[in-house]
Amino acid sequence: MAPPSRRECPFPSRRFPGLLLATVVLLRSSCSGKVCHYIPDPLHGEAILANGSYSFGNQLHFICNDGYYLIGKEILYCELKGSDAVWSGRPPICQKILCKPPPEINNGKHTLSDADVFEYLDAVTYTCDPAPGPDPFSLIGESTIYCRDNSVWSGDAPECKVVKCRFPVIENGKQITGFGKKFYYKATVIFECDEGFHIIGSDTIVCNSNSTWDPPVPKCVK
Structure with a gap:
C-alpha cells in the first residue's frame, strides 16, 4: 500500500491536539479557499450542506424522498488530497422501494394479482x-397489507378457512345477545344467569379462529 499523501492543510484534525493556538490559526488560514466541487441533489432526493458552503472540512448529507432508499454513503466529507479539496466518496443514489409480490393464499385471492411490481405504500386486499x-x-x-419502507409487506397474508x-x-342461565343457529368466526354471545345464580367466567364469549369459544362458556352457580 502506498504511503498516504502529505496534507498541506491538516486542520481540522484530531491528530494535533497539542498544537499551540497560533499554529492552529496559521494552519487553518492556509486552508482558506480550498473548496470541493458542487454536487447536485440526487434524483428523487436532496443533498444538504452542513453549514451552507463547499469549503474544506464541511459535510454534505444526503436524504431520499418518500418511497426511495439510499444506496451509498449518507454523508460525504470535504477533505484534502494533496493540495486539492475533494469529497470523501462518490455521491449516493436514491433507489425506488419495491416489494416482492404478496403471497397467494388457499381458498382466496388478492387485488392487483396481475401486477409484477409493487412500490412503496402499494396495498393489496384479500x-x-x-x-x-x-x-x-x-x-x-388482516385483509389488507401494504409495501413498507424496508421493502417488506406490513404483515403476513391472511388465511381463508371454515370456522x-x-x-x-x-x-341455569341464558343468552341475551348473539342468537343464531350457527356461530362463525368472531360471532359474539353474551349470557346472564337465572335469578339466584351468579356467573363464573366471562359473560361474553367470541368464536375464535380455531373454532372454539374464547374465553370458554361460563357457568352459572348458586
Whole structure:
C-alpha cells in the first residue's frame, strides 16, 4: 500500500491536539479557499450542506424522498488530497422501494394479482372464495397489507378457512345477545344467569379462529 499523501492543510484534525493556538490559526488560514466541487441533489432526493458552503472540512448529507432508499454513503466529507479539496466518496443514489409480490393464499385471492411490481405504500386486499359446502370461508388475519419502507409487506397474508363454533349451552342461565343457529368466526354471545345464580367466567364469549369459544362458556352457580 502506498504511503498516504502529505496534507498541506491538516486542520481540522484530531491528530494535533497539542498544537499551540497560533499554529492552529496559521494552519487553518492556509486552508482558506480550498473548496470541493458542487454536487447536485440526487434524483428523487436532496443533498444538504452542513453549514451552507463547499469549503474544506464541511459535510454534505444526503436524504431520499418518500418511497426511495439510499444506496451509498449518507454523508460525504470535504477533505484534502494533496493540495486539492475533494469529497470523501462518490455521491449516493436514491433507489425506488419495491416489494416482492404478496403471497397467494388457499381458498382466496388478492387485488392487483396481475401486477409484477409493487412500490412503496402499494396495498393489496384479500378476499375469500365462495365455499363449496354449506359453511362459508372466514378470513383470518388482516385483509389488507401494504409495501413498507424496508421493502417488506406490513404483515403476513391472511388465511381463508371454515370456522364454526359449537352451539353454546349454559345451565341455569341464558343468552341475551348473539342468537343464531350457527356461530362463525368472531360471532359474539353474551349470557346472564337465572335469578339466584351468579356467573363464573366471562359473560361474553367470541368464536375464535380455531373454532372454539374464547374465553370458554361460563357457568352459572348458586
